[in-house]
Amino acid sequence: MIPAAFDYHRPQGIEDAIAILQKHGDDARVIAGGHSLIPMMKLRMAEVPNLVDLQDIESLKGITIQNGRVNIGAMVTQHELITNEGLAAAAPIMREAALQIADPQVRYMGTIGGNVANGDPGNDMPGLMQCLDATFTLFGPDGARGVKARDFYEGAYMTERDDEEIMTAIHFDASTAGYAYEKQKRKIGDYATAAAAVMLTKDGQTCSSAAIALTNLSDTPIWSQGAGAALIGTDCGPAAIKAAVAAGLDDIDPSEDNRGPIAFKYHAARMMISRAIASAWARA
Amino acid sequence: MNDLSPDRAERSAKLKGLGHSRKRVEDQRFTQGRGNYVDDIKMPDMLFGDFVRSPYAHARVKSINIDKAMALPGVIAVLTAKDLEPLSLHWMPTLAGDKQMVLADGKVLFQGQEVAFVIAEDRYINADAIELVEVEYEELPVITDPFKALEPDAVVLREDLAGQTSGAHGERKHHNHIFLWEAGDKEATEQVVETADVVAEEMVYYHRTHPCPLETCGCVASMDKVTGKLTLWGTFQAPHVVRTVASLLSGIEEHNIRVVSPDIGGGFGNKVGVYPGYVCSIVASIVTGKPVKWIEDRMDNLMATAFARDYWMKGKIAATKDGKITGLHCEVTADHGAFDACADPTKFPAGFMNICTGSYDIPVAYLGVDGVYTNKAPGGVAYRCSFRVTEAAYFIERMIEVLAIELNMDAAELRAKNFIRKDQFPYTSAMGWEYDSGDYHTAWDKALTAVGYDVLRAEQAERVEAFKRGETRKLIGIGLSHFTEIVGAGPVKNCDILGMGMFDSCEIRIHPTGSAIARLGTISQGQGHATTFAQILASEIGLPADSITVEEGDTDTAPYGLGTYGSRSTPVAGAAAAMAGRKIRAKAQMIAAYLLEVHDGDLEWDIDRFVVKGAPEQFKTMAEIAYASYNQAIPGVEPGLEAVSYYDPPNMTYPFGAYICVMEIDVDTGTHEIRQFYALDDCGTRINPMIIEGQVHGGLTEALAIAMGQEIAYDEIGNVKTGTLMDFFIPTAWETPTYTTDFTETPSPHHPIGAKGVGESPNVGGVPAFSNAVHDAFRPFGLRQAHMPHDHWRIWKIGNDLGLHDDV
């Protein structure tokens, strides 16, 4: 439970941080809240000779909501996601999901940037970001670029981000859609056995838009276009939910672990999707 | 002198003796971070030791190359079995009469086994050095299933035992077999089972789990080469036994060894045994001449130090048509892992598993336990229990439920029909135990009334109908448990550990100004001994509990005792405290008689003083007597006021209780919610009701963990799948339900103050209550037995197997 030796860097600006990453290449990695990275280092599953701490970089902090667009700095903690009233009004699903991450101690340290950049299929924020159709800003030696959350994840711990890039912000549209984040977990502090993020809008008694994304049911988060499509134009009644669930299950590829065998994962996914749809519909 | 105020009630209250909910005196330092745990011990020049552990569950060790590790600056030495062999310390005896490798001798037998011991200047260097030790392994076939281990062509696990057809506990019938231990009357039981009206048969598995104390195991060994004295601080539940074992192993005379248990952050049986870390630290300190510290991390603790349970219990319970039990037959296949390192009294290799007739009057019974080697970590300790009582209680409380199903009878009624009646105590069970006292029917009725049992059953039945109509996906389970424990080991005539009789001890010194220090052979790991033992003494000697210091754990000062586990502290050391207190009082009476110029016999004891019979204004308080004992020349009486008592209990004590758990189960997700948990405990005389309640809450929470998710699981090749707290379930406040505690009070007739012990009851009785609730919820759909832990997917599987889901 003791990590290998490392050098510690604490740059004051984003350019300095990038310079350090460029200098050390593979031998450097940024650290945000450290609550995914440090356990990996202690287990010696990650060896990081140069640790670049982002906490002094002011430009990575803060939540702003302007013209219907939400902008969250990468270093905003999960705790802030819960306590920020503006965010709770603009995207209430953020608070609902953040409250289901780990425990308060972890949330005081863990950041949204770390959670989405990590690439761990167990993290809750990536699926949520896909549901919200968020865009990530990556800043590298060649400047900034935006990548859609729905295009960002390639495999477990593999993302679109280049080694020399830092995620600086996350943005998405404020929304009044009905929402729900349903997560089954074994206990407080546990990653999801299965979780579903659902956002949908209503036109009269008909569903006019729907986005559904799933957590920890494949080696990446799963934005299930089919599941969303199955709801649009329906009354989100039992038949529609059944069709959406079927489409969602088609898109996942869960694996067996201590949370249960594959058949159970499918079952849990079914429950989370259907419950999230029902709850989001009731709020739409 | 003749002032009679304060009155008796006030004087009694001031003592804070028996029955007083005195606040725990320990908590001041614990809640302010001022405890002193073994890892808080820091000494000049102290070195650190840590293990290279086996990644394989079964492999030959072809070679160990330490060159790269030794080249790392700050590394002092790397010990392997070869280094320990000349000292005959590469193996060590276990408490169960087996032996265990200290460091891998030719092969490894479980994942996490100690292979080499690295000694370095600090922990960081140590962690790097461990990675530099190069071990070449050749993998061997792995056995993690005790039934497969006993197949004729199973690979030989313990090559060191080749050709040995008998072990410490008799015949070995197979190369992976350890012992067969039997109790009761096999023939008579089999006959009853064959001819009974009704027989319920079931395999009940109590899965492998782990005590997982908050503080892991560790020690600091310091050999002083000048004085020749070895001091060993560590997480020891039995410091005197450790001293004796250390002396026998090392050849150092026992007076030159001092073993100290500082504050211990939970033990639960995990800290009873002797571990390779202790042996290696001692050797390392002798070799280097410096103090050496070894502290496990969480993964080490979960992977390598003592596990608990892992009992496959095959039961047959026979009864008449109307539900009177006529016989009980139990055959256990016990997975002991790679070495038999159970911590049981020597003559009881399966502990007190033969208490498995439980609270019931069962005329004949048989128990046979086969101990088996597998490629899993050694242990088999009593996790908050008295030597397999948890397994026994779970077994019988499951068998009763299965019998109720077989008879189509209410399980509460079936229990009541078979309880040992109050007038049958002292009661000798079919296995030969003499239950000291009990009143099961009263406790049971009180419990059923408290929860509103009949109303609950009606609600449950309605819910089942609603479920069948598709109106709900939640079921209600009513989990019943009536347990009887056997604790307080134990009478020296049949209980010993490595030949040491399981008595315990207390020594009291009264100071001139009316305060006192008491030292005992036990050691608190959170039970609150400093609080409760002072209360026992306050009532015995009439000095306020607040004026009595209780000290334990230092073998240089405490009298010899067998330590704390198996709920033995109050039954045995608590009794020693009372008896030592009575010796103090006897001498005090002589002193008081002298001071009051009357005969001893003219005095009577009254709370905190001796009073001349018939003349209440004529008295001497204990404080006055204490002073006199130091400053008066009393003819025929030695100065001072001290006493020591070594107490050999005449019998065990038999606490019991009635627990009821009401659980809502979501059939779709396999999640549960505990709506109500009622726990009635009868632990005899109640010393401190608040501490009892705290112990019950803690024990129930551990029981919840075990029943609902906690396990040590292995894959087929022997990898531990549950090596961190992400996967090994420890409930937080969030998962922990609200408990309602209650009591009846049936004193033990043979214990000086009638106390029986309570710390382990909630674990023993709680697990069957939680598990029975799960079973009970599915009983209307045909469930008989589903193995623990009842985590989400396993509950889902119950529903799935019963066809309660529509997605399959």
Ligand SMILES: Cc1cc2nc3c(=O)[nH]c(=O)nc-3n(C[C@H](O)[C@H](O)[C@H](O)COP(=O)(O)OP(=O)(O)OC[C@H]3O[C@@H](n4cnc5c(N)ncnc54)[C@H](O)[C@@H]3O)c2cc1C
């Ligand atoms: C007990 C426990 C339980 C947990 N349970 C959950 C849970 O239920 N759900 C959940 O979602 N998470 C859970 N987590 C993880 C937690 O939310 C982490 O905090 C989060 O995954 C990572 O955020 P961080 O700020 O701590 O990142 P770090 O650990 O510092 O970094 C994680 C990774 O992301 C990279 N990184 C961080 N920031 C950036 C950036 N700005 N640009 C580029 N790369 C970056 C790092 O280099 C590293 O590889 C749990 C953690 C613990 C310890």
